[in-house]
Amino acid sequence: MQLIRRAALSGIVVGVVGVIVLFLANPFSGTPSPSMGGDFTPVAPTLTPAEEFATDHGLGAIDAPVLLTVWTDYQCPICGTWGNGVEPALYERYVTEGKLRIEHRHYSFLGEESFLAAIGAECAADQDKFWAFHSYLFANQVGENQGAFSAERLRNIAEVSGLDLAAWDTCVADPAVRTEVEADAAEAKSLGITGTPTLIIGDWMQSGIPAAEDLYARIDEALGN
Amino acid sequence: MSRAHRISAVASAAGLVISAYLLSIRLIGVPVICGPALGPFGGCSKVEASAWSSIGPIPVAAIGVIGSAVLLVATIMHARNRSEGILAVWLFAALAGAAIEVGLIAIQAFVIGAWCVWCLLYGSTVLVGAASVIRVARSYAREAHDSSPLRR
Numbered sequence: 001m002q003l004i005r006r007a008a009l010s011g012i013v014v015g016v017v018g019v020i021v022l023f024l025a026n027p028f029s030g031t032p033s034p035s036m037g038g039d040f041t042p043v044a045p046t047l048t049p050a051e052e053f054a055t056d057h058g059l060g061a062i063d064a065p066v067l068l069t070v071w072t073d074y075q076c077p078i079c080g081t082w083g084n085g086v087e088p089a090l091y092e093r094y095v096t097e098g099k100l101r102i103e104h105r106h107y108s109f110l111g112e113e114s115f116l117a118a119i120g121a122e123c124a125a126d127q128d129k130f131w132a133f134h135s136y137l138f139a140n141q142v143g144e145n146q147g148a149f150s151a152e153r154l155r156n157i158a159e160v161s162g163l164d165l166a167a168w169d170t171c172v173a174d175p176a177v178r179t180e181v182e183a184d185a186a187e188a189k190s191l192g193i194t195g196t197p198t199l200i201i202g203d204w205m206q207s208g209i210p211a212a213e214d215l216y217a218r219i220d221e222a223l224g225n
Numbered sequence: 226m227s228r229a230h231r232i233s234a235v236a237s238a239a240g241l242v243i244s245a246y247l248l249s250i251r252l253i254g255v256p257v258i259c260g261p262a263l264g265p266f267g268g269c270s271k272v273e274a275s276a277w278s279s280i281g282p283i284p285v286a287a288i289g290v291i292g293s294a295v296l297l298v299a300t301i302m303h304a305r306n307r308s309e310g311i312l313a314v315w316l317f318a319a320l321a322g323a324a325i326e327v328g329l330i331a332i333q334a335f336v337i338g339a340w341c342v343w344c345l346l347y348g349s350t351v352l353v354g355a356a357s358v359i360r361v362a363r364s365y366a367r368e369a370h371d372s373s374p375l376r377r
Contacts, residue, residue: 001369004362007313008320015324022280022328077273078250078257194267195257208256 045135047088054131060101066222069200071107074117074137076196083138107188113149118181120154123171132161230304233357237297240350244289268339323355
């Protein structure tokens with residue numbers, strides 16, 4: 001019986017210590033970490049598409065035979081995997097061949113920084129620089145609502161994306177742009193989208209990132225191959 | 226196999242499946258079946274994106290996979306041979322897991338401010354498993370007491 005009592009007590013102690021370790025390993029609040037300092041130099045994105053392919057909110061020829069619509073939240077880590085890993089692969093395989101256009105839509109729901117990032121992207125779109133700004137956002141994700149997409153850092157991203165900062169500043173201060181981003185989120189909900197990223201090709205819709213072969217097969221099928 | 230063993234085995238197996246699913250979302254990006262359509266329990270992306278989803282480089286879901294596997298193996302082994310040593314391991318793992326789960330549920334409620342349906346289901350499997358092993362341990366204690374020489 002002594003062994004059972006000791007096991008029960010040890011189990012509870014180890015569990016409580018585990019929770020304490022979890023708390024000590026992570027900050028309680030959204031206080032920015034040291035890497036969130038003012039001397040922020042944005043990391044360059046993995047993909048810098050040719051200018052003719054990056055138009056409006058999309059990547060690829062306007063008349064490409066297949067349209068892939070992607071709903072993302074800029075703070076969602078799986079969306080980061082999509083933006084930093086899958087999109088560059090699709091660009092090389094289909095976009096440069098004129099077979100695919102990827103259209104981006106905002107489903108911002110992870111917090112205020114998701115909205116700030118999406119508003120910044122919309123204002124970049126006003127200057128025909130959406131894709132540059134969008135790619136920089138995914139390349140510079142750090143946690144969630146911890147300052148990675150603070151107003152100051154977004155301005156740095158706008159600068160390296162080649163935006164006219166005075167026009168961008170005016171745009172992000174316009175409440176109508178936030179209304180647009182909120183309307184995007186409302187549309188996502190009305191479409192039955194339950195998470196990000198959500199991919200849509202024609203009638204096909206999937207939440208998350210499918211295996212590369214499955215996604216290629218889906219695009220090839222839409223191409224009629 | 227007693228009723229408590231069966232409940233613990235089913236709960237641990239379910240916990241293993243759920244934690245493996247959560248781990249695969251993080252590691253290989255399998256589709257997330259969650260989101261705002263699930264109302265207050267649809268905050269999976271928010272929970273997953275938070276700093277609380279890992280301890281350093283180790284995803285919490287990976288700890289869940291190991292924990293559920295240990296509970297499942299301990300349950301089956303104890304059901305077969307009723308060893309006190311295995312009961313001790315089973316009790317230790319179940320109570321440690323339950324304490325951690327209570328902490329994680331509190332973090333979702335009070336720190337992250339979002340509920341993830343899969344995390345809550347996983348937590349339920351751990352708590353049900355813990356209740357089962359406590360039941361087994363209490364009946365073991367009763368039997369030990371009843372068979373003690375002082376009682377004869």
